[in-house]
Amino acid sequence: MSMSKAIVKKGLKVLDSTTKNHSYLVDAEGKEVQITSTMVRNVCTQLLNQCRKIKN
Known part of the structure; x- marks a missing residue:
């Protein structure tokens, strides 16, 4: 499951529950x-x- 789908499915609390x-x-x-x-x-x-390259 993609990150955006996980957020939609579980709500914004998924961002606060785990630190990754x-x-x-x-x-x-x-x-x-x-x-x-x-x-x-x-x-x-x-x-x-x-x-x-720019500096030279």
Whole structure:
């Protein structure tokens, strides 16, 4: 069950009952995809490389 469906089904109390550090994005097909630490690291590396190119 997707996070949004769980919230609708159980109400907003589901957010308060458990502490989880999960983030999601919606892909081009409208599906929720969990953001992983690898994804974050890759984007940070790409951004750092872009900043270095601008500085030079």
